[in-house]
Amino acid sequence: MLMKLTGGRIYDPAHGVDGEVRDLFVRDGRIVAPPAPDARIDQEYDLRGRVVMAGAIDLHTHIGGGKLNIARAMLPEDHRGDPVSRTTLTRASAGRAAPGTLATGYRYAEMGYTACFEPAVLPINARQAHLEMGDTPMVDKGGYVMLGSDDFLLRLMASRAEQSLVNDYVAWTLAATRCIGIKVVNPGGISAFKFNQRMLDLDEPHPHYGVTPRDILRVLSRAVHELGVPHPLHVHSSNLGVPGNADSTLGTIRASEGLPIHLTHIQFHSYGTEGDRKFSSAAARIAEAINATPNATCDVGQILFGQTVTASGDSMAQHRNSAHASPKKYVVMDIECDAGCGVLPFNYRDQNFVNALQWAIGLEIFLLVRDPWRVFLTTDHPNGAPFTTYPHLIRLLMDRTFRNERLGLINADAQGLTTLASLEREYSLYEIAILTRAAPARILGIPEMGHLAPGALADITVYGDHADRERMFTAPEYVFKDGELIVQNGRVVRVTWGRYHMVQPAFDAGIERRLAEHFERYHTVRAGHLRISDDEMRAFGHGADLVTHPCRR
Amino acid sequence: MSVAPASTDVADVSCPFCGLVCDDLAVRVAGDSITVRANGCQLAAAAFSRPAGNPSARVGGQPATMPQAAAAAAKLLQGARQPLIAGLGTDVAGARAAARLADRCGAILDHMNSAATLRNLLVLQDGGWITTTLSEIRNRCDLLIAAGGDIVGRFPRFFERAIANRETLFGGDRQCEVVFLGRGPAQPLALPGPVRVFPCDVARLGEAFGLLRAILAGRPLQATEAAGAPLGAWRELAERMRNARYGVVAWAAADFDFPHAELTIQALCELIKDLNRDGRFCGMPLGGSEGDLTADSVQLWQTGFAARTSFGQGRPDHDPYQYSTARMLQDGGADALVWISSFSETRGPPATTVPTVVLGRDGMAFEREPEVFVPVGTPGVDHAGTLFRADRVVALPLQRLRRSTLPSVADAIAAIEAAL
Numbered sequence: 001m002l003m004k005l006t007g008g009r010i011y012d013p014a015h016g017v018d019g020e021v022r023d024l025f026v027r028d029g030r031i032v033a034p035p036a037p038d039a040r041i042d043q044e045y046d047l048r049g050r051v052v053m054a055g056a057i058d059l060h061t062h063i064g065g066g067k068l069n070i071a072r073a074m075l076p077e078d079h080r081g082d083p084v085s086r087t088t089l090t091r092a093s094a095g096r097a098a099p100g101t102l103a104t105g106y107r108y109a110e111m112g113y114t115a116c117f118e119p120a121v122l123p124i125n126a127r128q129a130h131l132e133m134g135d136t137p138m139v140d141k142g143g144y145v146m147l148g149s150d151d152f153l154l155r156l157m158a159s160r161a162e163q164s165l166v167n168d169y170v171a172w173t174l175a176a177t178r179c180i181g182i183k184v185v186n187p188g189g190i191s192a193f194k195f196n197q198r199m200l201d202l203d204e205p206h207p208h209y210g211v212t213p214r215d216i217l218r219v220l221s222r223a224v225h226e227l228g229v230p231h232p233l234h235v236h237s238s239n240l241g242v243p244g245n246a247d248s249t250l251g252t253i254r255a256s257e258g259l260p261i262h263l264t265h266i267q268f269h270s271y272g273t274e275g276d277r278k279f280s281s282a283a284a285r286i287a288e289a290i291n292a293t294p295n296a297t298c299d300v301g302q303i304l305f306g307q308t309v310t311a312s313g314d315s316m317a318q319h320r321n322s323a324h325a326s327p328k329k330y331v332v333m334d335i336e337c338d339a340g341c342g343v344l345p346f347n348y349r350d351q352n353f354v355n356a357l358q359w360a361i362g363l364e365i366f367l368l369v370r371d372p373w374r375v376f377l378t379t380d381h382p383n384g385a386p387f388t389t390y391p392h393l394i395r396l397l398m399d400r401t402f403r404n405e406r407l408g409l410i411n412a413d414a415q416g417l418t419t420l421a422s423l424e425r426e427y428s429l430y431e432i433a434i435l436t437r438a439a440p441a442r443i444l445g446i447p448e449m450g451h452l453a454p455g456a457l458a459d460i461t462v463y464g465d466h467a468d469r470e471r472m473f474t475a476p477e478y479v480f481k482d483g484e485l486i487v488q489n490g491r492v493v494r495v496t497w498g499r500y501h502m503v504q505p506a507f508d509a510g511i512e513r514r515l516a517e518h519f520e521r522y523h524t525v526r527a528g529h530l531r532i533s534d535d536e537m538r539a540f541g542h543g544a545d546l547v548t549h550p551c552r553r
Numbered sequence: 554m555s556v557a558p559a560s561t562d563v564a565d566v567s568c569p570f571c572g573l574v575c576d577d578l579a580v581r582v583a584g585d586s587i588t589v590r591a592n593g594c595q596l597a598a599a600a601f602s603r604p605a606g607n608p609s610a611r612v613g614g615q616p617a618t619m620p621q622a623a624a625a626a627a628k629l630l631q632g633a634r635q636p637l638i639a640g641l642g643t644d645v646a647g648a649r650a651a652a653r654l655a656d657r658c659g660a661i662l663d664h665m666n667s668a669a670t671l672r673n674l675l676v677l678q679d680g681g682w683i684t685t686t687l688s689e690i691r692n693r694c695d696l697l698i699a700a701g702g703d704i705v706g707r708f709p710r711f712f713e714r715a716i717a718n719r720e721t722l723f724g725g726d727r728q729c730e731v732v733f734l735g736r737g738p739a740q741p742l743a744l745p746g747p748v749r750v751f752p753c754d755v756a757r758l759g760e761a762f763g764l765l766r767a768i769l770a771g772r773p774l775q776a777t778e779a780a781g782a783p784l785g786a787w788r789e790l791a792e793r794m795r796n797a798r799y800g801v802v803a804w805a806a807a808d809f810d811f812p813h814a815e816l817t818i819q820a821l822c823e824l825i826k827d828l829n830r831d832g833r834f835c836g837m838p839l840g841g842s843e844g845d846l847t848a849d850s851v852q853l854w855q856t857g858f859a860a861r862t863s864f865g866q867g868r869p870d871h872d873p874y875q876y877s878t879a880r881m882l883q884d885g886g887a888d889a890l891v892w893i894s895s896f897s898e899t900r901g902p903p904a905t906t907v908p909t910v911v912l913g914r915d916g917m918a919f920e921r922e923p924e925v926f927v928p929v930g931t932p933g934v935d936h937a938g939t940l941f942r943a944d945r946v947v948a949l950p951l952q953r954l955r956r957s958t959l960p961s962v963a964d965a966i967a968a969i970e971a972a973l
Contacts, residue, residue, distance in 0.1 A: 064854075066946045072853045073677045076871055079857035083868035091656045092868045094857035100869075101854050127939060127948040131645065132854045151692075151722050194693065194799070196833045208723065319683075319829065329681040334835060335946055336688040337722065343681070522722050524687040524714050526565045526576050529949055536939070536950065539646065 001042045002027050002035065003483060008047030008462060011433040012054065014442070014451035018430045024052070026458040029482035033454040047462055050477060053433045054450050055114025055459030057440035060234075060264055060299050061381040063104050064118045064132030064143070066125045067311045067341040070331050071098040071382070075309060075345060090492055097308040097345070097382045105137035107388055110490050112461035112476040115140040115440075115449060115498070119183055119234060119264065120313045122146055123530055124336040126177035127540075130500070130532060134540035138486060140459075140498035142444075144181035144234050145173055146313055148216050149190035151337040152518055154209040163222055164508075170223040171507035172515065176531040178502045180444065180549065181231035182224050185313040186238055187216035190340040193316035200316070202238050202248045202255070213238050214255045221256035227505040228553030230445020232260035232297065237269045240317040244273040246282030253289050253296050262443065265301020265380040266290075267362035279354055280417055281361045287368035290375070297443060298369070299376035302362035302393055303355065304385035309345045312383060318342020337523065348385070356414035360407065366397055367423040372434040373442070391473035397427040398469045445549055446501060458483035499545040500537055505553075559583070567951050568593065569644070569896055569933040570600040572841025572943035573687075573708050582954050587934065594709035601934065603898075606915040607958055611926040619927070619960065619968060626891070626910040626925045627972035633889030633908075635865055636660040639878040640902065642843040642894040643912075644938035644951060647962030648851035651893060654966050657973065659865045661887065662852060663878045665900055666845040667860040669807035671873050673838050674849070674859055675815040682822035685801060685835035686944035687714065692721040693799035697731045700821060701755045702808030703738035708839055708943070711803070712742055719745050732790070734758070735808075751790065753780040755808070759817035762824045765791050769827055794828060803837040841943040843896055844932075850941050882907055895929050895962050912965045930959035 005024040010017050025032050062068050072079070072095065079094035084103045086092040093100035099107070108116055116136070121129040121143035133141040147153055147170065156166055170182060188211065189200040195207045202213050221233040237252040239245035249269040253261065263269070266286060274280035290296050307326075312318055315332050318341075322330045325344040332342045348355040362384070369375040377394070381387040396403045407420050415421075427435075441450025448457045460480040466472040475490025486494045512527070519527035537546055560583035567576040579591040585605040589598045610622035617625070630636055638655050641648065641664040655662045664670065676682060690697070697716055704711050712731070721727045728746035735758065737750035753761060757780035764779040768791040777784050794800055802821060809817055821836065828834035840846055849859035856862065858871035874880075881887040882905045890909045892902035898916040902909055908924045911917065915928035932938035933951035938961070941948045960968070 069850055069853050070677070070945075072857050073674060073849075073859065074681060076678055076858065079869065079871070085866075085868040086656055086864070091653070092856060092864055094869050098857070100857040102856070122946070125946050125948075127950075128850070128941075128946070131851075131939070131948070135649070135855055155722070194689070194833065196798075322826075325681075329677075329679060331677070331681045332683045332829075333946070334685040334689045336686045336944075337692055338688075521720065522688070522692060524691055525947055525949070528565060529567070529576050533950075 002039060003043045004041045005045050005047050005052065005460065008050045008052035010052050010452060011429055012452040013430055013434045013438040015453050024452060024460065026480070026483040029458055031452055031454055031456045031458050045478065049465060051429060051463040051465050052452070053461050054437045054452050054456065055461050055479065055481065056112050056436045057115040057450055058108070058113055058378065058387065059117050059376055059440040059444060060119045060378045061116050061387055062118065062120065062311050062383070063101070063116055063136055065121060065129040067313070067343055068098060068132070069128070070341070071309045071311045071343045072100070074329060074331065074343060078309070089495055096386050096388065101132050101135040102137060105139055106492050109138035109479055109481070109487050109492060111388070111390065111474065112463070112479050113139060114459035114479070114481050117141065117180070117444070118143040120144070120146055120185060121177060121179055122313070122335060122339045123150070123173055123177050124338045124525065126179070126530070127532055130178060130537060131540045133500070134542065134544065137495050137497055138481065138492070140501060142180040142501035144183035144231070145177045145179040146183045146185055146339050147173060148184035148187040148220060149339050151191065152515070154188065154191060154206065154211060157211045157215060157219060158209040163219065163226070165511070166219055167223045167226050168507040168511035170220070171227050171505040172511050174229070175504045175507070178500065178532050178537055180502050181229060181234055182220060183234045183236070184216065184220055185236040185339070186240065186316055187213035189213065189238060189316045190313060193319065193340065194334050198316065198320060200238060202251045214251065217252065217255035218257060221259045221261055225259045226553070228551035229503055229505060230549065230552060231443060232262045234262045234264055236264050236314060240268050240314055241321060243271050243279045245269050245271050246285055249286055250289050253293055256295070258295055260295050263296065263298040265378065265383065266298040267301045267303065267358065267365055267384070270361050270365060275417055277353060279357065281357060281364060283361045283364035284368060284419070287365055290369050291371070297374040297376070299378040300362050300365050301378055301380035301384050303348050303358045304379060304389045304392065305348045305350045305355070305359065306385065307345070307347045308382045308385055309343065310383045311341070311343045313339055313341050315340030315342045318344055350410045353411045353413050356411035357417055359410065360414060360418035360420045363396060363403065363420055364418065364423065367425045372431040373439045375435065376440060377435040391470045394432055394473050395468070395470040398432065400424060400426050497542040497544055499547050500541055501547050501549060503551055504548050505551045562590070563952070563954065566954070567933055567940070567949045568597045569940050569951055570596050571708055572839060572846065573710060573714070574841065574940055574942040574949045575710055575714065576949050580954065585955050587954055596709055603916065605955060605957060606928070608915055608928050610928065613924065614922045622925050622927050623968035623972045626969045629889055629908050629910060629924060630658050630891070630969070631973065635887050636889040636891065637663065637878065637881050637887035638891045638893070639663045640665045640893040640900065641848040642896050642900060643848070643962040644844060644932040644940050645847055645851060645948070646938055647893065647895065647966070648844065648848045650963040650966035652852055652855055654970060655864050657970065659867065661863040661865065661876045661881060662860060663876060664845050664848045664860040665894065666807070666840070666843055667877065670840055670845050670849060670860065672806040672809055672815045672818050673840065675873065676819045676822055680819055680822060682836050683825050683829055685837055686946055690715040690801050690837060691718055692723065694729050694801045695727070696793060696797040696800040697729055698734055698800070698802045699731065700734045700802050700804040701758060702805050703733060703736060704803060704805065704839065705738050707805050707807065707842065711839070712744060717744055751782065751786065753782040756811040757781065759820045761787065762817065762820035765794070766824050766827055769795060794834065795832065797832065797834060800828065800834040801837050803839055805839045837944070839943045841941060843894070843900060844940060846941040846943065846945055850945070878903060893962055895931055912962050915959060927965045928959055929962050929965055930957050932961070935959050936961045
């Protein structure tokens with residue numbers, strides 16, 4: 001069946017297409033080259049006057065895994081406040097800050113997103129992460145698996161093991177847990193907290209293993225690079241939320257010694273200590289460092305005002321901040337000699353000096369990082385704000401008048417400490433398409449996503465060209481997934497289940513023997529049971545396809 | 554002369570019969586007969602060795618085919634104004650199917666263990682907690698307090714797997730101290746470190762936890778005793794807890810069987826938070842039997858709410874007080890019951906005259922024959938599956954050990970849905 005999408009204005013930055021009016025052709029779930037003029041068109045959509053982009057990709061969103069389920073258990077009030085009634089097509093679900101997976105999938109698709117990536121999969125919890133992602137309808141998905149506070153790695157490093165052994169362990173972990181990238185959270189710090197340490201600086205030795213966060217970053221970024229995993233090491237730096245943490249962030253940017261490195265929710269890591277309140281913006285320094293370091297990328301982790309929940313692998317930081325939970329409840333966990341987590345509900349208030357400045361800092365970063373291919377649009381859902389706020393964020397980036405109006409409403413002292421009013425830049429539609437489609441696909445190493453040239457998955461989002469960009473991005477007119485219409489006028493019209501994306505670098509089988517021994521001696525689970533089979537993945541994902549992307553070596 | 558059936562030895566078998574989901578069992582399978590050879594406890598040995606039956610489904614007490622039973626169950630559900638899907642003793646696939654069915658029929662979902670699991674859930678909803686998992690305990694714990702019960706009765710290999718080991722990641726001579734707060738085990742435990750019982754009234758542990766918090770905070774005290782034990786004994790315990798390198802309080806919510814027990818558990822969790830101001834101390838809530846954590850986890854992630862949630866209005870409505878199985882059956886709230894119990898043939902439906910469909914482990918006996926009975930396979934024995942462990946983080950794969958014609962809970966529900 002051949003489908004024609006006629007006359008839309010195409011934004012395809014992967015191929016330099018900036019608003020040209022072109023027709024698109026779709027067959028068998030893929031975009032195809034324009035056929036012969038006499039080809040029979042089975043279905044046609046008139047897209048004149050509409051803005052057309054590839055389906056959006058969220059490369060850092062907490063949609064699946066134990067800590068999010070803890071957040072759901074903690075927040076019945078979030079669900080009661082936002083119920084999702086069943087329809088003939090869709091099931092009942094609920095929630096805004098910690099939505100059920102069903103609501104999550106429906107809402108992402110209704111906003112024009114066709115792929116989402118869970119950034120913090122614990123190896124021991126990978127089954128749950130894939131179950132939850134599997135129960136997230138509509139979107140393609142994948143996960144980044146967490147290493148860096150697991151005792152196995154820290155022991156290897158403390159014993160000065162060869163890099164090749166670390167590489168085998170990293171490759172085994174990716175293959176077993178069916179993930180597409182490697183994440184590190186507060187390197188060594190989650191482990192240090194189990195030893196009653198409350199902070200761990202970039203060059204501070206771990207209390208037991210003696211290795212530093214910088215050592216861990218170097219070793220893991222080397223492993224990711226030498227294995228040829230397309231996605232760079234995805235780094236949640238040390239000292240999240242600590243005033244003055246810009247220094248460790250600058251050090252972290254250099255810690256991979258020239259190898260690719262991605263710094264996530266960098267807003268939370270861009271604080272100085274100037275001013276009476278000893279809390280200030282270091283966004284300019286951070287943006288300058290990103291600009292000057294071509295091997296570094298970042299996503300912002302913008303905060304937006306309102307009630308949300310922070311669900312993070314960083315148990316050390318979450319425990320440190322537990323007094324600020326709002327409402328006053330929280331969970332912190334030490335997990336299986338593997339990692340940890342912390343869940344704190346949080347209410348960002350525009351009249352709170354710190355929150356207001358955090359808001360401004362995120363926007364400063366967006367506007368000061370020059371290369372739109374190296375800065376990604378995220379709120380670290382739900383940590384900065386629920387993902388349903390993305391359209392509002394896009395308007396803040398595209399509409400300087402609106403942005404300055406909102407700036408005028410926040411805490412006055414915070415206004416005095418930000419340069420935001422003087423930043424004139426407005427993002428164009430082309431640049432938004434880079435931030436939300438072309439660049440995420442490229443940095444994940446998924447060549448069939450994020451663009452609209454022949455060969456691409458026919459994941460296509462069609463927006464009305466409204467001057468109010470928030471309205472425009474809230475409810476696309478059409479969303480196609482694999483060439484099927486799934487959303488119309490911001491409402492689900494067909495339920496589908498997306499595919500899982502992963503990588504499987506090769507490793508020496510010797511690591512399996514070492515892991516089997518280690519787990520038998522020290523753990524309460526057999527190492528082999530961390531491995532998730534194809535059959536399991538397909539069952540988790542309602543028959544989902546499993547796509548393994550090639551590593552570059 | 555008959556020949557013994559060929560037998561196979563299977564290693565690293567996951568056991569679904571308590572919340573520990575031990576995954577290191579060695580079993581021998583000979584035809585339909587399964588024997589645990591190593592690393593099983595008495596619960597596992599008995600549960601795995603139950604002979605397979607292949608009784609047929611029954612409708613109105615008479616043998617019926619699976620399609621007939623499914624059609625009868627569908628008819629029963631279609632005739633109901635407020636169905637209740639309860640028991641929920643099943644694995645992930647079964648829990649997903651039950652949730653889908655509840656959404657379709659506007660049913661209430663409740664788990665047979667919810668009276669106990671709610672004691673923990675209410676604490677999560679109100680204050681939260683600081684907890685740990687089994688491998689952390691195995692390697693770090695130097696003081697283990699078992700609160701409210703002996704733990705071994707419900708989780709027989711807990712001490713063997715998490716406390717009895719001397720060798721840890723950090724050294725070779727760990728001797729974890731164990732204190733039973735309330736009552737101790739019937740058989741004394743042989744463990745490397747000291748084991749003692751601190752007798753006290755479990756139903757009054759709430760005041761004891763409050764007293765411990767006050768002692769640790771250095772507040773002036775008027776109480777001379779709490780929960781039947783003298784102040785001096787609590788002072789000693791407080792000091793020991795403060796000096797622990799990595800202390801753990803483990804509890805089974807099912808042992809806290811008195812009114813408002815969630816307040817006691819909350820007092821314990823607030824005490825643990827206090828201890829983390831200066832040191833490291835964690836809780837270890839133990840549950841997961843009959844798939845209770847599995848059902849709760851699946852429902853939470855799909856719909857935002859765990860057990861005791863109604864879909865009767867087309868959206869999730871969670872009310873832990875109203876939507877209990879007992880209340881719904883007593884007060885005429887529910888007019889149809891689907892009871893699911895695939896692990897234990899002894900956990901059958903509650904006594905009721907409400908029309909009932911049972912998806913139960915074969916061998917289940919009934920005081921009153923249900924309108925429809927579908928014998929189902931046991932996850933981890935008759936079919937593969939996934940089950941969550943007590944610490945809520947680890948989900949283990951369950952294997953199929955023998956050939957069985959019994960449908961899984963997920964299969965049975967799919968057949969019922971197809972007939973709707």
